[in-house]
Amino acid sequence: MPGKQAASAEETANAGRIRRGQVLHIVESAERAFAEAGFAGTTMTRLAEAAGLPKANLHYYFGTKEKLYRAVLENILTLWLDDMAPIVPERAPAEALGAYIRAKMGHSRARPHASKVFANEILHGAPHLRGFLTHELRRRVAEKTRVIEHWIAGGRMAQVDPVHLFFAIWAMTQTYADFDVQMRAVLGCAALGTAEYDAGEQTVLRLVLHGCGLETNDTNEGEQGRCRS
Amino acid sequence: MPGKQAASAEETANAGRIRRGQVLHIVESAERAFAEAGFAGTTMTRLAEAAGLPKANLHYYFGTKEKLYRAVLENILTLWLDDMAPIVPERAPAEALGAYIRAKMGHSRARPHASKVFANEILHGAPHLRGFLTHELRRRVAEKTRVIEHWIAGGRMAQVDPVHLFFAIWAMTQTYADFDVQMRAVLGCAALGTAEYDAGEQTVLRLVLHGCGLETNDTNEGEQGRCRS
DNA sequence: AAAGAAGTTGACCAAACAGTCAATTTCTTC
């Protein structure tokens, strides 16, 4: 028998093991379901099916549909803010903005459902995200705005409104997750693949960097990145 | 007494007068309601309240909630395609793209509800717009893509992927209608006014035109277009 | 002004909904 300290540490590590696992599993499957139909359009029965569990089990862990939805949202929010990390005054503007755009495009591709849930929430007035928008996000944008104003004051990039620049970057990158159906229809392909994401990233990089009066290290000329079909 | 022909013409003009008026009124008020909560989140009772009519009256004119929703969508679609009219080979690229961007920004400001209903529909897989996306929109984009390729071939603008350029313009302009809550929170203002729309338009114009290697006739330097509060 | 067509509406209904609960099983601890 292990000593009491060891057992206690093991206990606390073990305690709620099932709970943590189930909560994570339900939140992840719910993200996909909410992305497909929005909060109002997703039924508890559908969420239960998505998780492969009986409805009552979801209520056991989350109480209400709204609390489950909030858990999904909170799981997503950190992603948004953390992407902005590359934007620091020490880095060169082109490099920092480029890294930010690449990170955002990467998230659109890796976590399209998260982006859609977020977009849906904002679209309908952000009733569950007011605090996040007016505090965390606003603060973070103000902080990064100062970095960009510092670059502009130092003559390192053109005079662009930093806040509207962020709006533009968010819009252009997130649209690859949120409006993928429209893109697939226009491009005539079944799914957005590496070719489409690369072409999109090149375009966004080009617009932002040239728009800010910065150089692009654009080596691949002829590439157009359409889909084959 | 007017002659039979005159009376008949008057009749046909008059026939369905009430119907046309009510249908238009219901569709317009429903656009706002659907924009606020999406298709699933909007109840027939809410739609009836928005129109100031009893629920049964809406069913008299549209039959089902879905048919009313489709009527709202169809009312919106023409807007999207018509905006692309300025893009013709005869015009200078900067002028044509500038006019297009201004038209799209104007619609975001004038018809934000229409934009939100459209965005919500695409976000959830466009179940009612598949045909529009894969036929009308696709054809129109292909047509305008040829114009841009013509400009590029003539050395009149930089080599930018035309389709992804459209995606970028759509995203940047529509975000001013769709994500207004986020913008208001970040900017700290109660509503997006002329100052914010002007700053946004300047930013979008700058990114697109510089991104395409075109000149901007940017005369207003110091303007930053924040809100006062 | 008669008569039919068009429009209006309160009361009603079956289905779907989020949420509850008690009975049961599985896990953890000693």
Place this chain on the structure above:
DNA sequence: GAAGAAATTGACTGTTTGGTCAACTTCTTT
């Protein structure tokens, strides 16, 4: 392995939903 805690689940419930309908009013035509 006993006993309690945590997790699971089928059956149930009150409410809300989209949609119907028959009675009624207003409009249009002759």
